[in-house]
Amino acid sequence: MKKLYTILLISISSLFIAFSSFAAPLKVGFVYLTTPGDHGWTYAHERARVILEEKFGDKIETTYVENVPEGPDATRVIRELANQGNQLIFTTSFGYMDPTIKVAKEFPDKHFVHVTGYKRSENVATSNIRFHEGRYIQGVAAGLMTKSNKIGYIASFPIPEVIMGINAFTQGLKSVNKDATVSVIWAMTWYDPGKEADAAKVHIAEGADVLAQHTDTPAMLQTAEEKGAYGFGQGSDMESFAPKAQLFASVNHWDISYIEHIEAALDGTWAAKAAGGNWDTWCSMKDNCLSVTELKNMPADVTAKVQSVADSISSGSFNVFQGPIITNEGTIVAGGATLNDGDLWGMNYYVQGVIGKIPN
């Protein structure tokens, strides 16, 4: 009897040891707007997820759901991920903001990170990248490369982030070329290669010779390549699609902030950091969250100028929303001051140099 007792004790304790040394991995879920195959926005998130898997190995277990439309479907998918035991869930598009907040209320012990939004809570943190820094550099390159002084911009939806992008681009453009103007086409979609190509054709037919985009596919660049115009890659390097047209691409590195969240979740400090809805990451080129690819297809003097602007932004010595900032209706928003983050989120105007009005 005593022997049996000992065996039982040993087996139980060995089981216990086995469990504690092979602690269950932290389950991390991702919600994607399109597929990693968009070669743009979602591709950048997928690249970050792969980096996380490599870095944390068997300490984490990741899952992702792709092609999740913004709206009620998103709520269902996020809830499902939480039900499956994912402790940390990244929702990677602006339109997932309300669904994320809603589901987070139902699962107070799970952690949520919403990408590009502004609503936070006890268990919802936000993470974003200062994309506008890259767009300012694009504007500088566009201003130096354009001959027609007409720039075509393809935008997705009139949300603060996109408007910030247009304005930063135009501030960069104006800093080197006072005569150039930006005309904006709102595609009202993130992902429709055919429509993006049509919009690019229209811009070129209207005289634009440099194009910029805030939509997700390489269609615009391919059209620019065909018609002999220039453009910039979105989210990821798109050089293979347009070797003669891509001047450079702004590349998003989401892994920087994701690693921070996973480390906090692993050592149990996540909840404390997010307490009071105060965990917001808005990281910049200085933090390596954003980079530009090698500058190409530009003359040496332009390359030098663009590089120097990029360097001053990534060293943190230059803020792209440094005044004066004047709207295209003539209102002075900032004389010499720099816009703060609150001003940026409230941006509902075009700066001088953009043609037309923001759709409301």
Place this chain on the structure above:
Amino acid sequence: MLELIIAVILSSVPIMLAATGELVVERSGVLNLGVEGMMLMGAVIASITVITTGSLFLAVIFGALSGLLTSIVFGFFALVLATNQVATGLALTIFGTGLSGLIGAEYVGKAIQRLEALNIPILSNIPYLGPILFSHNILVYFSFIMAFIVGWFLLKTRPGLVLRAVGNNHDSAHALGYSVVFIRFCSVMFGGFMAGLGGAFLPLVLTPHWAEGMTAGKGWIALALVVFASWRPLRIPIGALLFSGITVMQLVGQARGWAMPSQFLSMLPYLATIAVLVIISRNKEFSIINAPASLGKLFIAGK
């Protein structure tokens, strides 16, 4: 202006091809809602073919054939097993979207060689008219010619008459000794072929790369176009040009900063479609007379 007209013509081709095919399918009494799925299969196979073999000719052929093969799945269920056509068609779209994403995953992010324009000698040198009418790639000419051929086939030939008879009253056609299922199966395969070709046009001409779900709803527009054309083949090119014309026009409006909300401009192509449908449906001769009477109805031989 010239470039804009060319852009309109090019972007109308995929929906024109798919709609011409679907029109024949519907005229035979079958409603195949799987156009989007078949187009995606055509797009992915055409992309893979051109990446692996480098042959644009093979890409066009294989793209069309993959649409045809996909339609056989639909034909088998909806015609041979007589399943509900609406459900089967929707399933085909989901199937095509998923399968094309799966087999195309490795080919994402690779640029494709573009199908070059075929300049017709002498004619393409005519100012204005030349670039608009005689300086396109072969698929553009084919899409317009097919609308005429289908029109001629349906209305002027005996097999066309039989096909319409099957679509209007499958029981009578069956009683007369025609094989309803065989004729419908052929129509469905033709529809698949044309949808595959329309899908192949996207990566080969419009946006030379494969991207998952790159049709972005064009299959559904093709379906609407068939109703818009009130089942008359020659109205398909008109509808397709009108639709993409308004789409491009609203982009121009935005680029020029017209004082109109861009949401309204984005709605215009759809508003125009609805407006034309309302006008057509007021005239009974236009609409009802051409609608296949047995459209979407189940047929079981010997019932």
